Amino acid sequence: MTRDGTVSIAIPTGVLTTGALGLLTKSGLTRMSAEELGRRLLVDQSNVRVILVRPADVPAYVDHGAADLGIVGKDILWESPGAHYELVDLRFGDCRLVLAVPSASKLNGPETWPPMLRIATKYPRTTSAWFEARGQAVEVVRLHGSVELAPQVGLVDGIVDLTATGRTLRENRLRIAAELGASTARLIANQASLKTRTAAVQSVVSRLREASGLDR
Amino acid sequence: MTPQLGGVPGFRDLLPLEAEILREAQESLLAEMRRWGYRHVITPLVENMDVLDLGLGVEQRRRLFKFADGRGDMVALVGERTVPVARLVAGKLRSAALPLRLCYAGPVLSTDEGRFQQRRETYQVGAELVGASGPVADAEVIALAARCMEATGIRRYQIDVGHAEFFHGIMDAVRLPDEVKAGVRAALAARDFVTLESLLEGTPLKSAEHELLLRFPALRGGREILDAAGGLVRNRRSEAALAELAQVRDLLVSHGIGDVVNLDLGAIRDFDYYTGVIFEGYGPDFGRPVAQGGRYDALLARFGRPAPATGFMIQLDLVSEMLTRASRPPALKPVDAALAWTAPGLNTALRLGSTLRLFGMRAVVDTESRTQTEAKQWWRAVGAANLVYCRTDAEVSWSSPGRRSRNLPPEQVAARLAGGGA
Numbered sequence: 001m002t003r004d005g006t007v008s009i010a011i012p013t014g015v016l017t018t019g020a021l022g023l024l025t026k027s028g029l030t031r032m033s034a035e036e037l038g039r040r041l042l043v044d045q046s047n048v049r050v051i052l053v054r055p056a057d058v059p060a061y062v063d064h065g066a067a068d069l070g071i072v073g074k075d076i077l078w079e080s081p082g083a084h085y086e087l088v089d090l091r092f093g094d095c096r097l098v099l100a101v102p103s104a105s106k107l108n109g110p111e112t113w114p115p116m117l118r119i120a121t122k123y124p125r126t127t128s129a130w131f132e133a134r135g136q137a138v139e140v141v142r143l144h145g146s147v148e149l150a151p152q153v154g155l156v157d158g159i160v161d162l163t164a165t166g167r168t169l170r171e172n173r174l175r176i177a178a179e180l181g182a183s184t185a186r187l188i189a190n191q192a193s194l195k196t197r198t199a200a201v202q203s204v205v206s207r208l209r210e211a212s213g214l215d216r
Numbered sequence: 217m218t219p220q221l222g223g224v225p226g227f228r229d230l231l232p233l234e235a236e237i238l239r240e241a242q243e244s245l246l247a248e249m250r251r252w253g254y255r256h257v258i259t260p261l262v263e264n265m266d267v268l269d270l271g272l273g274v275e276q277r278r279r280l281f282k283f284a285d286g287r288g289d290m291v292a293l294v295g296e297r298t299v300p301v302a303r304l305v306a307g308k309l310r311s312a313a314l315p316l317r318l319c320y321a322g323p324v325l326s327t328d329e330g331r332f333q334q335r336r337e338t339y340q341v342g343a344e345l346v347g348a349s350g351p352v353a354d355a356e357v358i359a360l361a362a363r364c365m366e367a368t369g370i371r372r373y374q375i376d377v378g379h380a381e382f383f384h385g386i387m388d389a390v391r392l393p394d395e396v397k398a399g400v401r402a403a404l405a406a407r408d409f410v411t412l413e414s415l416l417e418g419t420p421l422k423s424a425e426h427e428l429l430l431r432f433p434a435l436r437g438g439r440e441i442l443d444a445a446g447g448l449v450r451n452r453r454s455e456a457a458l459a460e461l462a463q464v465r466d467l468l469v470s471h472g473i474g475d476v477v478n479l480d481l482g483a484i485r486d487f488d489y490y491t492g493v494i495f496e497g498y499g500p501d502f503g504r505p506v507a508q509g510g511r512y513d514a515l516l517a518r519f520g521r522p523a524p525a526t527g528f529m530i531q532l533d534l535v536s537e538m539l540t541r542a543s544r545p546p547a548l549k550p551v552d553a554a555l556a557w558t559a560p561g562l563n564t565a566l567r568l569g570s571t572l573r574l575f576g577m578r579a580v581v582d583t584e585s586r587t588q589t590e591a592k593q594w595w596r597a598v599g600a601a602n603l604v605y606c607r608t609d610a611e612v613s614w615s616s617p618g619r620r621s622r623n624l625p626p627e628q629v630a631a632r633l634a635g636g637g638a
Contacts, residue, residue, distance in 0.1 A: 065503020074410075083504060085407040085433055089414075186410060192503045194433055195376055195480065195496075202434055 006047050007197075007204045010067035011037075012055035012076075015164075016185050019092040020071040024050070027211035029204060048204070059084060059188065068193035068201050069208075074183035075162055078126040085194060087205055088187040090212045094164065097123065097181045100174040101158035102151050108177050110134055114157075120150035121160040130160075130180045148172035187212075226329050226336030233548045237536045238339065240546070241368045242321050245341040245530060248367040249319040252360050254343050257318050259300035261325075265290035270518045271299030273488060279326045293325040297342060298515070298527060305346050306519035314347025314523055321532070335533070342509075342529030346516065349524035351460055354493040354511060355467035361507045361528045362473045365497055368535050369542075372500040374476050376436065377468075378483030379461050380490040380510065382445075385453030390425035392416075400429065404484055409433065424448040432482035439465060441479050457492075464493055485510065495528070499538045506534045552577040553633060554600035556591035561606030564626050568604060568612070575634035588613065604629055 011020040017034050025031045030048040037043055041052045051067055056079070058072035063082040070084070073093055077086065099119070101107040113136055120141040121127045131138040143150060147159045148168060160180060163169055169176065187208055193201050223229055230238060246256060265282060272280075272295070280292040294300060297320050305316060321341040329336055341364075345357050358375060365373045387397060396415055403412040409432070416426050428435070428448055435441060442458050442465075449455055461479060468477045485494050490510040497507030509528020516523040539546055553572055557565040565581050572579040580598055582591070588605050592615070595603040605613040606626070614629045615621040 063503065065501070081406065083407075085409065086411075087409050087433065089410045189433075190503050191407070192498050192505065195436065195478070196374060196498050196500075198434075198436060 005200055006044070006049055007069065007193075007200050008049040008051060008067045009204070010051045010053050010058045010061040010070040010072075012058050012072055013038075013052055014055055016055065016071065016073060016093045017052070019090075019185060023071070023090060023092070023208060023211050024048070027207040029207055047200075056080070062188050062190050065190050065192055068190050068197070069204060070188045071185055072188060074181070074186050075123065075126075077186060077188070078181065078183075079123050080125075083191055084188040085191060086186050086188050088209050088212060090185040090187055090208070092212075093183070093185040095162050095183050096164075096179050097126065097160060097162055097183060098169075098176045099158055099160050099178040099180060100148075100151075100163075100169050101177045103173045103175050105151075105158070105177075107158060110136065117158070118156040119158055119160055120147050120156040122147060123160055123162075126180065127160040148174060226334055228335060228337065233546075234536065234540075236548055237539055237546050238532060241535045241539065242339070242341055242532055244367040244369070245364050245532070245535075246319060246321055248364045249341075249343050249360065252317070252343075252356070252363075254317040254319040254345075254360075257301065257304060257320055258322070259294075259297060259304060259320065261293055261323070262291050263294055263300055263303070265292055267303050268292055268294075268299060271302060271515055272296075273486065279328045281325050281327055294322075295324050295326050297322060297324060297340060297529070298344060298512070301342075301344050301527075302346075302515050302519055302525070305523070306516060306521035310521060315353070316346045317343070318346070319343040339532035340529045341532050342527060344525060344527035346525040346527075347523045348526070349511075349513065351463040351467055351493075353524075354460075354526055355464050355471060357509060357526045357528060358464070358468060358477075358493075358495050359471035359473055361495065361497055361509060361530070362471075362476055364530060365499070365507060365535075368539065369546075370499050370506075370535065370538055371542075373497060373506075374478060375473070375495055375497050375507075376478050376480040376483060377461065377464060377493065377495045378480045378485075379457035379493055380485065380487050381457035381492060382449075382454045382461075382481050383487055385449065385451045385455070385457060386425045386428055388453060389423070389449070389451035390429065391423055392419055401487075404429075404432065407433075407484060424450060428481075432484070435481035436478055438479065441481060445481050460493065489515075493526070497528075497530070499534070502534070502538055504534070506531055506538070549578070551580050551598055551600040553579045553602045553604055554595045554598045555579060555581045555604050555606060556586050556588075556594060557582060557606040558585045558587075560608050561612065564609055564612060565604075565606040568606065568626050568630055571630045572633060575630075577633065602633060 021034055030045045032043055037052050043050050053061055055076050058070040059080045059082045061067040062070040062084045075097055106112060116137045118139045119127055120143050124140045124142045127140050141156055147161045150156045151158055276295055280295050282290060282292045285291050301318055323337050323339050325337050343360060345353055362375050399415050400412060442462050446458050468474055483494055489512055491513040492511030494510030496505040499506050507528055507530045511526040513524040516525055555565040555569050569579045569581045591605050603615040611623050612626050612629055613621050613623050
């Protein structure tokens, strides 16, 4: 954790990096290029420290207090709820978490589900919870990449994965059967930072809130 | 098969330095509590499930290690120690006059691994003031918590004080359909202000309470926050809570801890359990609260002895972690003297050991005869400040770092070591 006036923000590698840096620039907090951050991973600039970490690691950095604030997709928060405050919907990085099945599959709404579904996903927690809430028995196969491949080789009945445009799904001859949730980038805060360094952290929060187009 | 030498996952061994820091911190906490007139009680690690059922919420019960004892009763390893103290007050201490001031220390267990460390066993030290209501009792417990944090050696800490009734009043007054209210509670419990915002935006009726809920995480500060909030609430419960907080704050100034106290009207805690003033203690640059407590006036009634109560617990693991991370972490005290010997000097070594220990020094006597060269190696392994090599009854050889060995009668070595004349 950084001390006194400096506020540290963890931002994720990948699709949200550009949006996060854009927001930091727009808010007037700090200006840096994705290349610079990608090279150094940690940049201190005018009372703001920006740390670049893997998306799934953002909650860990914030919960432990290694970063005061974090920018992270809601999809990550579904998977790893923690002790942080979720403060602002930053309104970028839109995508949906969907149940996708092979185009030829008979699976659709809940009435078409067999007694036991096999689903591959990178989101095991969210997937189990969603099906359990609907009274559906599900066997979740946790994969770490190329989830789209799993139904094509007969490993599973369908997948639960994130999609922005649906293109990857179509290319793999998958169609959307249900939507589990919509995700955007969120601003999260360490609980102690909000309390022990309120003024500095709140001021960064309101500037990011304004920059994201919320008036409050 | 190799035994699992690392132990059960989630359970930790504390090595000498860690164990010493933890024990010293625990001693300082209990000593401070005793100074305030709190009496130490020890409750068992195991409690009957029917007792715990009365005091714990669904989630807390789910996380307990449960098993059937030999008699077929369902029992569990304690996950916190306030409920056992409540059982004690309503049971074995039922004829003791209230108010009662009690404190405790011990491990608590959880089947879930913690959010921060993969720990299923942690240590808590706590104090409970049972049978006293009102701001004076609330302030006593908060001031005690503050002094406890100081007593462990934590510098720069702060205490955030809030009130459960402030929140209950808002939820009573806010004009929302019941299902939306339930959603608001769930969102607040999850600290999810994005969901909270969208729930409140979707409702047509706007009130001052709406605004307060949206600003929940920012409702903190000094005394001025009470006036600011007072101008917004229009319900008796919240107003009464603000008045009580004002009194508690003034009392804390009298206790001499006004400068470490903040008011936090947006404190989010287990609102089903807490009934009044609540508080959290934070250490420097540490991502989560070290001390937590508040008023829980409903608990004792469930055990058949209705009584107001307030208390707190300190996470001992976090305290020792904080001390270890400090700029000058505590060091393990070395052994004062390593006593080596050859056969004719064994009696002298044993006598010298007893004498040094009588003077409060730490002395280790070797278990086998050694030559003087071997003895020096052993001395290094023991890590003692001095080596006394006992050759005969009459004369021993005394070495300490940076000094030549000297041959002296054993009495003189004892006198010089005990007198600090090394």
